Structure formats: structure tokens, C-alpha cells
Amino acid sequence: MDTTTKTPKACIGDMFPSVFPGMPMFAYVPNPYDCGRPAKVYPGDNTYYCVKGAPLCAVDAEDAALLAIRRTVCRTMNQCYGTATPAQAAAVEAGIKYGWSDRRANPALYDADGAFCG
Structure with a gap:
């Protein structure tokens, strides 16, 4: 068996070296691939994880009012x-x-309300 291709797989919640300091373990953000339903995102990971029980809105994702509600x-x-x-x-x-x-x-470049400052 070839063991050279066995590399340790990253675990959910692991902090990767390329992540800026001050990142949380995870955060909820709107998932652009699932009608904007809240998804759990782990810093350093490129996957949106579905959240059970999150409200589903079957409306066009370009609706500004609905996007504000999702946020x-x-x-x-x-x-x-x-x-x-x-x-x-x-x-x-x-x-x-x-x-x-x-x-x-980098979370240090945002103000307390989450607006980019830098």
C-alpha cells in the first residue's frame, strides 16, 4: 500500500497558518449557493456548512430586502x-x-459594526 499519499485531513475548526489572528472558531454567514440561508463557516476552510433549522426563503437571491433579512x-x-x-x-x-x-x-480592518475600513 502506498502511504505517501496519506496526508492528515484538516478537522473542522482547525486554524490554518494563512488565517489572520483574531478569527473566531466559526461564524454564521449567508450561503450564496443555498438561497442565502445561514451557513456555518470555519476560518481557513472553503466550505459553507448547512445549519439545520435555518429558515428557507424560496425567493430570488437578488432581492435586496431579503438579503438584508438574511444578514x-x-x-x-x-x-x-x-x-x-x-x-x-x-x-x-x-x-x-x-x-x-x-x-x-483580516478582522482588524473592520469597525465594530462589520464595515470594512481599510
Whole structure:
């Protein structure tokens, strides 16, 4: 058996070296591939994990009002479960969209409301 191809697989919640300091263990963000339903995202991982029991809205994903509601649901989930601040959640969302080494994935560059400042 060839053992050279056996590499340790990353576990959910592992912190990867390319992740900026100050990242949470995970955050809830809108999943663009599932009608914007809240998804759990782990820093350094490029997968949106479905959340059971999250509200499903079968409406066009381009609806601005619905997107605002989805973001509010994700922000409330982050606050209720104490998983991530708005700045950390915004950095996690940017990291999964643009890559974890992109400067937008740095939570230090966001204000307290999660707006990019830098």
C-alpha cells in the first residue's frame, strides 16, 4: 500500500497558518449557493456548512430586502451563540469569498459594526 499519499485531513475548526489572528472558531454567514440561508463557516476552510433549522426563503437571491433579512438572521445567530463579532463575521465572509490570505479576511480592518475600513 502506498502511504505517501496519506496526508492528515484538516478537522473542522482547525486554524490554518494563512488565517489572520483574531478569527473566531466559526461564524454564521449567508450561503450564496443555498438561497442565502445561514451557513456555518470555519476560518481557513472553503466550505459553507448547512445549519439545520435555518429558515428557507424560496425567493430570488437578488432581492435586496431579503438579503438584508438574511444578514440580520446571521448576525443574530452570531450574537445569540456568542460565536463571532460583526467584524469577525465580515472577515470570515470575505475570507471564504476572496481567499484567506486576502487582506479583507483580516478582522482588524473592520469597525465594530462589520464595515470594512481599510
